[in-house]
Amino acid sequence: MDDKPHWVQVLIMTVSELAFLVLGIPLYIFLVLPNHPEGSLPGLVPVIAEGVNPALAVLATIGTILAGLGTVLLLVRLFGRERLLVDEVRMLVREFTVADFIPIYIAAGIGEEFLFRVALVEPLGLVLSSLLFTAIHIAYWRKPLILLYVFVFGLICGALYLYTGSFLLCATAHAVYNFALSCLMKFGVIKLED
Numbered sequence: 001m002d003d004k005p006h007w008v009q010v011l012i013m014t015v016s017e018l019a020f021l022v023l024g025i026p027l028y029i030f031l032v033l034p035n036h037p038e039g040s041l042p043g044l045v046p047v048i049a050e051g052v053n054p055a056l057a058v059l060a061t062i063g064t065i066l067a068g069l070g071t072v073l074l075l076v077r078l079f080g081r082e083r084l085l086v087d088e089v090r091m092l093v094r095e096f097t098v099a100d101f102i103p104i105y106i107a108a109g110i111g112e113e114f115l116f117r118v119a120l121v122e123p124l125g126l127v128l129s130s131l132l133f134t135a136i137h138i139a140y141w142r143k144p145l146i147l148l149y150v151f152v153f154g155l156i157c158g159a160l161y162l163y164t165g166s167f168l169l170c171a172t173a174h175a176v177y178n179f180a181l182s183c184l185m186k187f188g189v190i191k192l193e194d
Contacts, residue, residue, distance in 0.1 A: 084149075
């Protein structure tokens with residue numbers, strides 16, 4: 001990817017994903033907390049919103065992961081991988097190990113889900129928060145279908161958040177989705193080249 005030692009690249013990517021918390025925490029404090037009883041931490045405590053069946057919440061999380069992966073696989077089938085893969089992703093999948101994916105994607109799940117679901121779904125709504133989530137992936141502008149599945153995944157994660165009220169489940173779904181998608185590419189289920 002560049003001349004930095006491998007572990008430094010992993011560290012930089014991990015920290016950059018966690019940086020979304022720097023934006024998310026003040027937004028959560030000023031846009032979400034004032035609309036809830038003092039002392040409550042919506043999305044954080046309880047881990048799953050009151051009144052939501054925990055088993056159904058876990059099933060919804062698994063469904064979120066499968067729906068995200070299914071969307072990508074469907075788009076690859078319909079439009080071909082060349083319209084859905086960029087060189088940066090190919091390099092990441094080739095040069096990083098499966099173990100390298102773990103901290104990066106855990107950080108992505110934590111940082112991105114806290115900002116775009118916990119801090120922004122309530123004040124902005126599902127569609128606008130998903131559009132903003134898509135906007136942070138604008139580096140993929142050359143491949144609009146990537147932006148489409150990012151938007152769809154944002155909607156799916158937002159729906160999961162609205163149903164479960166759980167940051168933990170959304171962050172888990174996001175991390176597992178990213179990890180599984182990268183593994184599908186790394187192990188050739190989604191081929192990087194012809």
